[in-house]
Amino acid sequence: MTKTSRFDLENEPLPARIAVGLNKVGLALKFQGWQAAGQRGLSPLQGQILSMLSTARGGLKPTVLAERLAVSAPTISDSVKALTTKGLVERRADERDARVSLVVLTTKGRAEARAAAGWPDFLAGAVEALDEAEQEAFWRGLVKMIATLQRDEQIPVSRMCITCTHFRPNAHRDASMPHHCAFVDAPMGARHLRLECPEHEEAVVAARNATWKRFTSSP
Ligand code: SF4
Numbered sequence: 001m002t003k004t005s006r007f008d009l010e011n012e013p014l015p016a017r018i019a020v021g022l023n024k025v026g027l028a029l030k031f032q033g034w035q036a037a038g039q040r041g042l043s044p045l046q047g048q049i050l051s052m053l054s055t056a057r058g059g060l061k062p063t064v065l066a067e068r069l070a071v072s073a074p075t076i077s078d079s080v081k082a083l084t085t086k087g088l089v090e091r092r093a094d095e096r097d098a099r100v101s102l103v104v105l106t107t108k109g110r111a112e113a114r115a116a117a118g119w120p121d122f123l124a125g126a127v128e129a130l131d132e133a134e135q136e137a138f139w140r141g142l143v144k145m146i147a148t149l150q151r152d153e154q155i156p157v158s159r160m161c162i163t164c165t166h167f168r169p170n171a172h173r174d175a176s177m178p179h180h181c182a183f184v185d186a187p188m189g190a191r192h193l194r195l196e197c198p199e200h201e202e203a204v205v206a207a208r209n210a211t212w213k214r215f216t217s218s219p
Helices: 006-010 014-040 044-054 062-069 073-085 107-117 121-127 132-151 205-216
Strands: 089-094 097-105 179-181 186-188
Touching: 014 044, 014 121, 044 062, 044 073, 044 089, 044 097, 044 107, 062 073, 062 097, 073 089, 097 107, 132 205
Parallel strands: none
Antiparallel strands: 089 097, 179 186
């Protein structure tokens, strides 16, 4: 049984302190994002569009970009126009349906997307201060938090393992790699869980709920 310390009585509860800590990290990210974007002549939203397109095979519809980035269609339209003028993206007809127009990265845009994706490098340095076991526990907790926020419709949907039709949580006895990805037919550990996977296919609601229950029932 855990002993009680006077800090248990005087401190804010741990969930509240974790929320304050995350808020501080969020502020640091926002500040760095604005600085980095400004240096390259991009708005943070334009940087996010480039990052999102870099993980999508074959481009994305503007409506999908708006949905994933939780902004309005006119806002996406303005940013796509600005990125087109800069030569970073272009419109292309969808090969499956010529009536559908997709936003795709140009070669210049792909290079810029790699730089935009590097915005949180300063955070990666801080995360490296954690040892391997701490990183894995942190990653698992983070994935769980993001999935909860997504289920509560507080953040845009991301293409993460937990909502994927190919994800089989706790399918193996090996505690270091308990999960399974049916798409590549390979076991996965918590450290392998993805937040933005190009192969992701959204599972139906009942399957998502069952996956969530099975995933969160493990220690
Ligand atoms: S296809 Fe991608 S998102 Fe789906 S389970 Fe495999 S790695 Fe995860």
